[in-house]
Structure formats: structure tokens, C-alpha cells
Amino acid sequence: MKYLNHWKVYGIGAVGLSFALTEFILSLAFNTSFHIMGVDIAEFISSMLSQFFLLILVSYGKILFANLVFYFVLGSILYFISLDLSLSRKTQWFILLVITFLSWIHSVAMYPQLYGEFFYIRYPSLQFILHFITDWIPPLVVSFFLYSLVAFVLVRYSFLFLTQREKNHSFILCQILLFAILHYYGSLVGLFLLAILLPWLHLHWKKISDSKIILFCLGIIFLGFSPYLWDKTQFLIHTRSLEAKTSKPNIFILSADSLRYDKLGFLSGNKEISPNIDDFAKESIIFKDHHVTIPRTFPSWADLLTGEYSMAHGIRDMFPAPSEKKNIGNQRFPTLAQILRRHGYYSAVVGSFAADIFPRANWSFDDVYCPDFNAKILTVQRGLDSQMFFLPILTGSFLFGGNYLVEVDGLSTLGDGKRVMPKWKSAILRNSKNAMFLVAFSSVVHFPYTPPYPYYKKFTKRNYYGKYKYLKFVDPSSDEKPSHEDIEEIRNIFDSAVHAYDAEFGEMIQFLKDNNLYEESIIILTADHGEALYEDIHGQGHGEHLRGENVTKVPLLIKFPKSYPIDMVAKNILQEDASSHKSYSGLTSSVDLFPTLLDYLAIPLPSQKPGKSLLGLLQADAIDTKRTAYSETGIWFSDRGNHFFQHQRIPYPNILQLHKVIPEEDYQIMITDYQYRETIAFAKHRMLINEKYKLIYIPTREGVVYELYDRLKDPNNQNNLWPSGSLGPEMKRELQDLILKESKSKLVGEYILPTSLP
Structure with a gap:
């Protein structure tokens, strides 16, 4: 029973914890997707679930932990304010809801791209909400309201403490200051320690003298500015000594x-x-x-x-x-x-x-x-x-x-x-x-x-409300060309x-x-x-x-x-x-x-x-x-679509089939199969340019294709000059010589074949 009584003191954050848990579960239930920017990654998720279920569980647990700690501390602050103002639990819940909703409105107005999938892929019928927020609500308005609310609470309890010397008022004041600084610096560990110590700190707060409380509050404020002051002081000291030491x-x-x-x-x-x-x-x-x-x-x-x-x-x-x-x-x-x-x-x-x-x-x-x-x-x-x-x-x-x-x-x-x-x-x-x-x-x-x-x-156009109003959704497998209006946007x-x-x-x-x-x-x-x-x-x-x-x-x-x-x-x-x-x-x-x-x-x-x-x-x-200058293509992420380059390439699987998760390399996503790596290197398009011309080497299953373009007259490379036969051979030899010099490769007919990989 004594053990349980100790845990009861953490009831101060019960409203915050219940709010965080409800928000987490509802978001998980109604806003989980197997897409990234509209691209289906269900296959990747399926392989991850089968191989790294514990890893996924830990990852989601990390998010839940941060959520619970944040709302526990915020809920604890509301708890002590509610004792002073006689607020019910429903009112505390409502205040948390308002703070969260206002923060969401600010975020949507500030970073609408964060919510692109939600509004354009999962719930397109709700796009009018996104458009209304971004068209009519500047983030500054929401920030002003939130900061005014916090400033009002700080001023109120500062005034009450200085005039009435009530310990509860000073405790709320210091609690808000500590929370604000830890939140500003994004210290989850600090916030967690505050969550653990808050109930016990409140029990012993009345024993602390008013002068020490004032010093404690001033110390918290100084703590918030100290990283910048330290950096600036170090800079002034070092730059003066550096000027004397080096040029x-x-x-x-x-x-x-x-x-x-x-x-x-x-x-x-x-x-x-x-x-x-x-x-x-x-x-x-x-x-x-x-x-x-x-x-x-x-x-x-x-x-x-x-x-x-x-x-x-x-x-x-x-x-x-x-x-x-x-x-x-x-x-x-x-x-x-x-x-x-x-x-x-x-x-x-x-x-x-x-x-x-x-x-x-x-x-x-x-x-x-x-x-x-x-x-x-x-x-x-x-x-x-x-x-x-x-x-x-x-x-x-x-x-x-x-x-x-x-x-x-x-x-x-x-x-x-x-x-x-x-x-x-x-x-x-x-x-x-x-x-x-x-x-x-x-x-x-x-x-x-x-x-x-x-x-x-x-x-961007204010009256454009298409898919690309805030960002460009990317699907490397799609060859559908957007409309003229979409391309312009x-x-x-x-x-x-x-x-x-x-x-x-x-x-x-x-x-x-x-x-x-x-x-x-x-x-x-x-x-x-x-x-x-x-x-x-x-x-x-x-x-x-x-x-x-x-x-x-x-x-x-x-x-x-x-x-x-x-x-x-x-x-x-x-x-x-x-x-x-x-x-x-x-x-x-x-x-x-x-x-x-x-x-x-x-x-x-x-x-x-x-x-x-x-x-x-x-x-x-x-x-x-x-x-001359040299360049080459990267990897093709997709093996689908009707893009012109998909018809001009040595085929290999898409990135979801090529990659592996390597636990020994801190779970990095890598292409480790030697055969695939060799094919990727072999399949690359390669380019050599001089001040006037561009030569492109393109290996295909049917043989090597060369394209030659006049960079000055034809910057979009629409007129291939290679068939004329008179301009490209010298650049071709120069490109081949460069590759053979700089890499471990050999010529097999017209193909450039890598002979060794790292």
C-alpha cells in the first residue's frame, strides 16, 4: 500500500496522459498509410514487418514515449492551474485540445507539405480545410494567440507571487519556465526528469524561502540564454587570438x-x-x-x-x-x-x-x-x-x-x-x-x-487548387505527364x-x-x-x-x-x-x-x-x-513506366528489390548484391561535353547507342547528330580513354564493362 501511495502523486498528469494516449491511438487508426509521397511501399513495409518487427515496435514506442512525456508535463501544469482556478477535468481536456488544435493550424499554415498525403492521398474530401487555413490564416496570428496565452499566465502568476507570496503561484511560475526552456531546446530527457520530479518537488516546495524561489526563477531564465552567451563569448575570445596566429x-x-x-x-x-x-x-x-x-x-x-x-x-x-x-x-x-x-x-x-x-x-x-x-x-x-x-x-x-x-x-x-x-x-x-x-x-x-x-x-497561383499547390508528389514509376496548368504550378x-x-x-x-x-x-x-x-x-x-x-x-x-x-x-x-x-x-x-x-x-x-x-x-x-567535362547517370529507382530512358537501358529490378537492410551497418539500406552492383555500374549512361557538343553513351540490350547534340543550338537535345558520322568519333575515343584511365574497366566491343568493384 505504501508503494501504491507513492505512485498516486503522479495523478497530477493523468489528464495529459489520457489525452496523449487517445490522440496517439486515433491517429494511428485513421492516419496510417503504406505510401510515401503517393508511392506504394506496402512491399517494403511487409518485408520490414517480417524481418524487423521488434525494430518497428521500438520505433513506434519512441514516438509514444515522447508524446506521453510532453503531455504529462503540460497536463501537470494545467492540474496546478486548475487547483487555483477550480477547473474541472473536462475543462483541462478542452484546454489541451485547444492548444493542440491551434498548434496544428499553425503547422498546416507554416508547413502544408507535412500534411500533403493526408489531404491529397488519404482524405481528399477534406482539402477545403487545408486551402482555407493556408489562404486565410497566417501562422503569425496563431503564434500571437498562443504566446499571448502563455504570457498572460506568466504575468498573472508573477504578479500574484510578488503580491501575495503564495507558494502555489511561484510553483506554477517556475514550472512553466522550466517547461518552456526544456521545450525550446527539445530536451526529451530533461522533460522526462521534470515529469518524474514534479510531484515530489511540489510536496517540498513550501519549505523553500521566497528569496530562493526568486533566485531559482532567475536561474532558469539565465539557463535558457546561457548556450548562446557561451557560444558568443568563446567566439570573441577565439577570433581575437586567431587573428594573431594565422592568415x-x-x-x-x-x-x-x-x-x-x-x-x-x-x-x-x-x-x-x-x-x-x-x-x-x-x-x-x-x-x-x-x-x-x-x-x-x-x-x-x-x-x-x-x-x-x-x-x-x-x-x-x-x-x-x-x-x-x-x-x-x-x-x-x-x-x-x-x-x-x-x-x-x-x-x-x-x-x-x-x-x-x-x-x-x-x-x-x-x-x-x-x-x-x-x-x-x-x-x-x-x-x-x-x-x-x-x-x-x-x-x-x-x-x-x-x-x-x-x-x-x-x-x-x-x-x-x-x-x-x-x-x-x-x-x-x-x-x-x-x-x-x-x-x-x-x-x-x-x-x-x-x-x-x-x-x-x-x-504560386492563389486560385490554383490542384495536386501541386504546395509540393510535387513524386512517383518514379509513373510516366503520366501533368497538365500544362499543373506543370506551370x-x-x-x-x-x-x-x-x-x-x-x-x-x-x-x-x-x-x-x-x-x-x-x-x-x-x-x-x-x-x-x-x-x-x-x-x-x-x-x-x-x-x-x-x-x-x-x-x-x-x-x-x-x-x-x-x-x-x-x-x-x-x-x-x-x-x-x-x-x-x-x-x-x-x-x-x-x-x-x-x-x-x-x-x-x-x-x-x-x-x-x-x-x-x-x-x-x-x-x-x-x-x-x-571536356564528364558525367554519368545515377541508379534507376523504378523499372516501370514509359519514359524514354526506360527504353534505353540495361534492365535491373527496382530499388525495393535491390536494397537490403544491414543490421551490422546500423540498419543502413544498401545494395550489397555483387551482381546487381555490377549491373548498375555497367548500365550507366555516360556523357562527355566540350564547349559546343555533348556526347552520350547509352548501353542497351540491343547494343550501344550514341547520341550527339549541339549544346548551343539545341540545349534540350532534340536533334541527334550522331548519325551524320562526322562529329562524334573523336569525342567517343576521348570518353572511352577517360573511363579506362579512371576506372577498372575494359572495352568489350562497344560496351564499357567494369572489371572490378570495391
Whole structure:
């Protein structure tokens, strides 16, 4: 009986617990789906259930635990307020319902993409609710109401405590302050400890003197500000000592997934889409014909950060085998972060869902502030998707903060870069005692194109209420071409995402300027690949084919330190337009950045690299018109559909059949079957371009097909010049020689056959 009496004190959170449990069960019952962005994954879920049932159970238990802890503490606060105001249990339930509903409205208005499946796939008859909220209710209105409610309670109990010196009033006040700080920092452990201690703290609260209570409240407030104050103090101390120690420039690579070169305002003429990038362009060198080596995120970054092609290091797709990913950072393929660390640099990478590649290989960054991706995280994310009334709490719609589950940052429908901005700033403030190499990788432009409020309204049509009003649903197996109106809206939401990234970029640049880190730093703006948006027959996406300019051609803008006289160094090469933009019109590749940075820092290359230092190109007397650039396709996720590239490929199964979950690799999703890996490498389309022409190598079951296009006259690659027979053979030999040099391959007839894989 004594044991049971101890547990009775936790009855203070009974209303919160019952509310959380009810909400969890109802959401699970009515909002569970076997689709991701409309794509049926029932087969994947079925295999996961049979192999990893315990893993799924733990994942859903994690969500339930966070739900119960949050509402227990919030319900406990309401319990003590109800004692003061004589509120019934029904009234407490109603207040929790109102808080949750208002948070949901805020979240829908702020991130409508989070609820795209609910409104467009599961319950399309309820779309009018989504449209009404996004059309008529600004998130600021809901935030104002919620903050006013909390402010009223805080002011009321502060006043009552100071005037009446009632212990219950001070207890409620301190309880709210503690909850607010723990919620802001997303500390689930802290909130759990508070939930355990609250009943016992209340029992002993009356013994604490008023002066100690006041000091305790002030201490809580100071605790909330202390992380920022500590970071700022460390930054001021370190930057002063650093200025006396070194002249090494800080290096910042600011990148957006899928950012198209032609979408930037200084090129397109649209002054509204990227004003911050346009301002930055005036102080940078613009490389006008820059291409990535492979239009898929994982291998593209592997190429950039090692200075080697994917056919050399083995990261050819998004799901590398253990033997492939172990190449990154080894003696043969050291990364930029690894080399710069040896020369006194601190390195870090920050990003949202598309940056999940960085925890999955040894890139040698000192700190990685990116979401991970594996089967454990995927099951939590599918569980979160069903919890549509708890998601607003986790994504900051209730008093900001609330990031109790790290899996939230990996949601593909939550590309808001502002959520990871504090991590980027903190990485700079905390580690400024050394020169810095920082990568910031944004996902907001990656499909499903998820600009938050107010950016999703910037270029979209207010009176459009079709499927693509807020995001682009993606099904790689579907070859159905949207209507002309839908395509226009897809391009509009893409432009809105570019505009959202421009705001992120502007905030990062302003932060560097405010902290005197801008002028003497090397700052690079680029992308891992571009994006096809229904030009000609190219469809939408990246990595499936190499036609057109929009998939491999990406921005490259480099601002060198102010003390580096780039205008004098490159005076014979650079072009300058009427808007004072300085540009280099020659062909460049993403593998050029590795030798460029080491060249600037006078660090010897660890081995011969396929790329060239851009400094050497800029210092030349003339543009190298004979230069070529290489690229290849990624993996085909689907083996279905009537896309043109499905008729021009060596077939292999779709990704749901190719992949395996590897428990020994922290449940990473990988392609480990050697035969499939060999087929994927063999089936790739490969491309070589020069300043005028593009040659594409396409292996098929019937033989090798070549396509040759005039890049200048035919940018959409509609007129194949290969049959003319006079222009392509030299480029063909050059492409074959390059592949045989850079990879373990051989020619078997016309086919390029990989002879060895990692």
C-alpha cells in the first residue's frame, strides 16, 4: 500500500496522459498509410514487418514515449492551474485540445507539405480545410494567440507571487519556465526528469524561502540564454587570438540540393527570386558553364569532396555497399575535410533531410549536424507521419522548439533551412579558435519542393487548387505527364523553393558579415545537381538521363578573400557585364573544387586528380576551349513506366528489390548484391561535353547507342547528330580513354564493362 501511495502523486498528469494516449491511438487508426509521397511501399513495409518487427515496435514506442512525456508535463501544469482556478477535468481536456488544435493550424499554415498525403492521398474530401487555413490564416496570428496565452499566465502568476507570496503561484511560475526552456531546446530527457520530479518537488516546495524561489526563477531564465552567451563569448575570445596566429582563410561551401543555374535572378532577369544570391554574385566570380559529375546527391558530394570520379572511388548511387563507402576517407581517397584538418582547420557540415548522406560515410568532418538515414529512422518517420496532431509540437508550432525526436529533421516534407540555421551559427561560434571549413547543405529545393510559409506563396497561383499547390508528389514509376496548368504550378513551387533558399543564403551571409567573417573568407555557392522540370520529354527529377542542360549544369560562384587580387590575377580571362558581374565562360567540373582549394592554400595534392585548379584556369592567357567535362547517370529507382530512358537501358529490378537492410551497418539500406552492383555500374549512361557538343553513351540490350547534340543550338537535345558520322568519333575515343584511365574497366566491343568493384 505504501508503494501504491507513492505512485498516486503522479495523478497530477493523468489528464495529459489520457489525452496523449487517445490522440496517439486515433491517429494511428485513421492516419496510417503504406505510401510515401503517393508511392506504394506496402512491399517494403511487409518485408520490414517480417524481418524487423521488434525494430518497428521500438520505433513506434519512441514516438509514444515522447508524446506521453510532453503531455504529462503540460497536463501537470494545467492540474496546478486548475487547483487555483477550480477547473474541472473536462475543462483541462478542452484546454489541451485547444492548444493542440491551434498548434496544428499553425503547422498546416507554416508547413502544408507535412500534411500533403493526408489531404491529397488519404482524405481528399477534406482539402477545403487545408486551402482555407493556408489562404486565410497566417501562422503569425496563431503564434500571437498562443504566446499571448502563455504570457498572460506568466504575468498573472508573477504578479500574484510578488503580491501575495503564495507558494502555489511561484510553483506554477517556475514550472512553466522550466517547461518552456526544456521545450525550446527539445530536451526529451530533461522533460522526462521534470515529469518524474514534479510531484515530489511540489510536496517540498513550501519549505523553500521566497528569496530562493526568486533566485531559482532567475536561474532558469539565465539557463535558457546561457548556450548562446557561451557560444558568443568563446567566439570573441577565439577570433581575437586567431587573428594573431594565422592568415588562413575560412572556407564556406553553401549549397542547395537541385539548385538550377538558370533560375538565379541575375541570369533569368527575375529580380524577386534570388536577391541575396544576386548581391553575392556581384562580389564573386561566376562560372557560367559548370557541371557536376553525377546528378545524384551521395556520389556527387563524394566526387566533390575527394576530387575523384564515382567510377574510381565506387560511390555510384545513393545506397553504397560497405566496401564502397569505406573508400571515402581512406589513403587512396582522402577528403577535403581530412586534408584540411591536418593543416589546422576545424570542419563541420550542417543540413536537413538531403544531407543524410554525411552520417553514412567517413567524410572526416569534426562535427556532422545532419539527419541520418537508415531503416530505424525510416520506421520512426513513417510513425510520425501518422501522428498529425503531435507533429506540430515536434516541428515548433507550439512555442517553437519541441524537437524531441531527431528523426523529424530527416522528413522530406520539412525542408525548411531555418530549422538548422542555429546549428550552423553555433558551429561557427563554438569553434572559431581554428580556421574553419564549413559546409551548409539545404534541402528546400529538392523534390518534393517544400518552401515553408510565406515562401510557398511567392510564385504560386492563389486560385490554383490542384495536386501541386504546395509540393510535387513524386512517383518514379509513373510516366503520366501533368497538365500544362499543373506543370506551370510545379515550376512555380520550384521557384518558390529557390526563393526560400535565397532567404537562407542571405541569413548565412549576413551572419558572416555581422561577425567579421565575410571579407577574408572563401565562400562558394554551388549545388550537387540540377533538376529537369518537364522540358521537352525530360520529365521531372534528376539522375535518370543526361539530356538537356538542366540536370548537370549548376551554379558555381566563388568569392575569394578581399586581400586576394583576383581581378588582377584573372584580368585576361574574366568577362564583366553591365551589372558588374565578373564571369568565366569556360567549361568547369565539380571535381575542380578539390584542387582549387588546395592550390589556394598551397597544399600539395595527395595524388593526381582528374580536375583542374580554377586558379590555373583564371591565370591563363585564354580560355581552354578544348577542355571536356564528364558525367554519368545515377541508379534507376523504378523499372516501370514509359519514359524514354526506360527504353534505353540495361534492365535491373527496382530499388525495393535491390536494397537490403544491414543490421551490422546500423540498419543502413544498401545494395550489397555483387551482381546487381555490377549491373548498375555497367548500365550507366555516360556523357562527355566540350564547349559546343555533348556526347552520350547509352548501353542497351540491343547494343550501344550514341547520341550527339549541339549544346548551343539545341540545349534540350532534340536533334541527334550522331548519325551524320562526322562529329562524334573523336569525342567517343576521348570518353572511352577517360573511363579506362579512371576506372577498372575494359572495352568489350562497344560496351564499357567494369572489371572490378570495391
